[in-house]
Amino acid sequence: MTEMSASATQIQRPDLSGKRLKRRYAAEARFRLYGLIAVFAALGTLVLLLFSIISNGYTAFAQHHIALEVTFDEAEIDPTGERDPQVLRRANYQGIARSSLRNAFPEVTERRERRALTALMSGSADQTLRELVMANPDVIGTTQRVWVKASDELDSFMKGHISRDVPESDRRIKDRDIVWIDQLIAAGNIESQFNTTFFTAGDSREPEQAGIWGATVGSFLMLFVTLVLSFPIGVLSAIYLEEFAPKNRWTDLIEVNINNLAAVPSIVFGLLGLAVFLNFFGLPRSAPLVGGMVLALMTLPTIIIAARAALKAVPPSIREAALGVGASKLQAVTHHVLPLAMPGILTGTILGAAQALGETAPLLMIGMVAFIVDIPGGFTDSATALPVQIYLWADSPERAFVEKTSAAIMVLLAFLVVMNAVAVLLRKRFERRW
Amino acid sequence: MIKHSLAVAAIAGLALSATAAHARDQIRIVGSSTVFPFSTAVAEQFGKTTDFKTPVVESTGSGGGLKLFCSGVGVGHPDITNSSRRIKASEFENCTKAGITITEVKIGYDGIVIANSKTSNPLSLTKKQLFQALAKKVPVNGELVDNPYKMWNEIDPSLPAKKIEVLGPPPTSGTRDAFVELAMEGGAKKFESLAAMRKSDKKAFTAVAHGIREDGHYVEAGENDNLIIQKLEANPDAVGIFGFSFLDQNADKIQGSTIDGAEPTFEKIASGEYGVSRSLFFYVKQEHVGVVPGIAEFVEEFTSEGTWGEDGYLLDKGLIPLPAADRKAMRASSTGMAPLSM
Numbered sequence: 001m002t003e004m005s006a007s008a009t010q011i012q013r014p015d016l017s018g019k020r021l022k023r024r025y026a027a028e029a030r031f032r033l034y035g036l037i038a039v040f041a042a043l044g045t046l047v048l049l050l051f052s053i054i055s056n057g058y059t060a061f062a063q064h065h066i067a068l069e070v071t072f073d074e075a076e077i078d079p080t081g082e083r084d085p086q087v088l089r090r091a092n093y094q095g096i097a098r099s100s101l102r103n104a105f106p107e108v109t110e111r112r113e114r115r116a117l118t119a120l121m122s123g124s125a126d127q128t129l130r131e132l133v134m135a136n137p138d139v140i141g142t143t144q145r146v147w148v149k150a151s152d153e154l155d156s157f158m159k160g161h162i163s164r165d166v167p168e169s170d171r172r173i174k175d176r177d178i179v180w181i182d183q184l185i186a187a188g189n190i191e192s193q194f195n196t197t198f199f200t201a202g203d204s205r206e207p208e209q210a211g212i213w214g215a216t217v218g219s220f221l222m223l224f225v226t227l228v229l230s231f232p233i234g235v236l237s238a239i240y241l242e243e244f245a246p247k248n249r250w251t252d253l254i255e256v257n258i259n260n261l262a263a264v265p266s267i268v269f270g271l272l273g274l275a276v277f278l279n280f281f282g283l284p285r286s287a288p289l290v291g292g293m294v295l296a297l298m299t300l301p302t303i304i305i306a307a308r309a310a311l312k313a314v315p316p317s318i319r320e321a322a323l324g325v326g327a328s329k330l331q332a333v334t335h336h337v338l339p340l341a342m343p344g345i346l347t348g349t350i351l352g353a354a355q356a357l358g359e360t361a362p363l364l365m366i367g368m369v370a371f372i373v374d375i376p377g378g379f380t381d382s383a384t385a386l387p388v389q390i391y392l393w394a395d396s397p398e399r400a401f402v403e404k405t406s407a408a409i410m411v412l413l414a415f416l417v418v419m420n421a422v423a424v425l426l427r428k429r430f431e432r433r434w
Numbered sequence: 435m436i437k438h439s440l441a442v443a444a445i446a447g448l449a450l451s452a453t454a455a456h457a458r459d460q461i462r463i464v465g466s467s468t469v470f471p472f473s474t475a476v477a478e479q480f481g482k483t484t485d486f487k488t489p490v491v492e493s494t495g496s497g498g499g500l501k502l503f504c505s506g507v508g509v510g511h512p513d514i515t516n517s518s519r520r521i522k523a524s525e526f527e528n529c530t531k532a533g534i535t536i537t538e539v540k541i542g543y544d545g546i547v548i549a550n551s552k553t554s555n556p557l558s559l560t561k562k563q564l565f566q567a568l569a570k571k572v573p574v575n576g577e578l579v580d581n582p583y584k585m586w587n588e589i590d591p592s593l594p595a596k597k598i599e600v601l602g603p604p605p606t607s608g609t610r611d612a613f614v615e616l617a618m619e620g621g622a623k624k625f626e627s628l629a630a631m632r633k634s635d636k637k638a639f640t641a642v643a644h645g646i647r648e649d650g651h652y653v654e655a656g657e658n659d660n661l662i663i664q665k666l667e668a669n670p671d672a673v674g675i676f677g678f679s680f681l682d683q684n685a686d687k688i689q690g691s692t693i694d695g696a697e698p699t700f701e702k703i704a705s706g707e708y709g710v711s712r713s714l715f716f717y718v719k720q721e722h723v724g725v726v727p728g729i730a731e732f733v734e735e736f737t738s739e740g741t742w743g744e745d746g747y748l749l750d751k752g753l754i755p756l757p758a759a760d761r762k763a764m765r766a767s768s769t770g771m772a773p774l775s776m
Contacts, residue, residue, distance in 0.1 A: 115745070169685070205471065205474050205751070206478075369492065370493070371474040396660075397471060
């Protein structure tokens, strides 16, 4: 006995449990640290992204204007004196705007200099004057102080994007321009105003006249078509597959294909749209209708998968109870299961729509990556979309488009945040847990 | 029930759009991304100053544009295509086969610049040196070998002792095509062995002259020229290749290198002294004139002196105009819709 116990004590090893415990704690602490680092790295990149976009783009929401003393000469605008809108519209407002600016600088007489002077003013000055006269013909015969847009270069200069310190030959604003600008500033004739054009105009090649409204309307027309097509089709197929379809090899095949379809690169849908909708059905190029149809194909699998998951989450007891009190299968689904699954389905749909809103690749093939000035008025008008607008501006040589690009990204992000917030809200408020 | 009416609405929408496709009151323009900035500027001006709708301009690349353009007659096809090179004989044949009569309009020139950051010294290059720096295979001591040059001064002691690092457009770009054709081919011809090869075996010569190295010294920087400029700013040792209008807009940040002794300036590109420049075109489908409203007026607007002349607004966008006499002749032939023959 004693021998045995002695041998037992002999094979006893030193007690390492404390050390092991420490090692396990250390491993856990390390793991937590890695996790934290990962989270902060992700957050850091997000902050960096937002910071660079906002710091680049916030200036785009303001636009410098020049004040002109404009004499609305009746002989020039309305020689007949009848205030006929047709006549008023066609008056030479460009000439009036230019001579108003020149009058402020009577010492500038040489032709090239005068051209350079009027180039400080946006090409849209005539439009500002025309709208003023059309809205209120009483100004004819009076002299008014009118704020017109400054050119993109003056605007960039005032915002500090063009430095005075670089040699003259290297900047787009020349020394004589700076003299004029300083005079205008001294006279209180340059002012930064909120840039409403950015939210109300379509695209333009002149940065100060370019706006995002055309692209926004295009995006929402497209999104409407997408939802009208993909939501009913998606929900119906999900209900059929989940509630009615027999489980056999065919439905398995369909399920695998839907899951695969969700992972197909979006450009493929664009090619399909080109081949089928444009070439075969002869639908118009660049139309939000076609864009919406292509994006509907793209979001369909997302919606089907989300809807099926939401339907699956409704416990079978609900169906059985409905069937037990004599409801038909259809009644059980439409009266009980579907309403309970709706928050989940809607969340999935909104996320699918948000994805569609940010998509450009499929639009490339169907001609929606295009320069379009007119605001689309219907589903078959030529239109572009928000992310496409960002891409087009990012590729423009004019310096002032850099800030417009970032500002447009901010607008797109705002839409996406709102859509995601709605999805979260729906889930939080209506989702039921069993 | 609701779903039923939605489906009906969708089908009705389809039917409506199908009829809309048969009547078009808006000019459709496709084609080169190099001509895009000019074409869009004219389109916008045209939309503002006339009662016609603003034309829709798509940037599809020269080749893609001509393909769409030549696919047929009818409102489903574009009316005008922009091109940063002349139409090829094969493309012209396709167009003719589809029953299309083309009017060619040459609008001006575009220079391709080799530029680096203002913070480093300006480069003075020759086409031959460019070829040696960028080609996949170069002749060394009469033998065609894989490009051995890693530093600029290995090519010529007058060049800086810096690593060769060139940011340029990818093969899908028209700028790349033009660069390869004008600069690389021009440089390759300067080698006697290659010049001889050009005479004996044109195909082999083209393969050598057009082959750009893939060992990391030439970086494909995407189609976005603004991005190349940002990268040049960040890396003073790098050199970029892009269109003249981007140099024009960013002259405070970057500087153009001289090529064969000529600086990339407005005047020298216009006079042809700067060797890496190309002509820009657009092509009009005559069958659509009078069918789609405004085409003749658009051509009129594009070729007016106030647009493409010495004081025209396209100059502000970086277009290098044709000489005055050429402009006059081109305006006469294009507004008269002279058919192109090849």
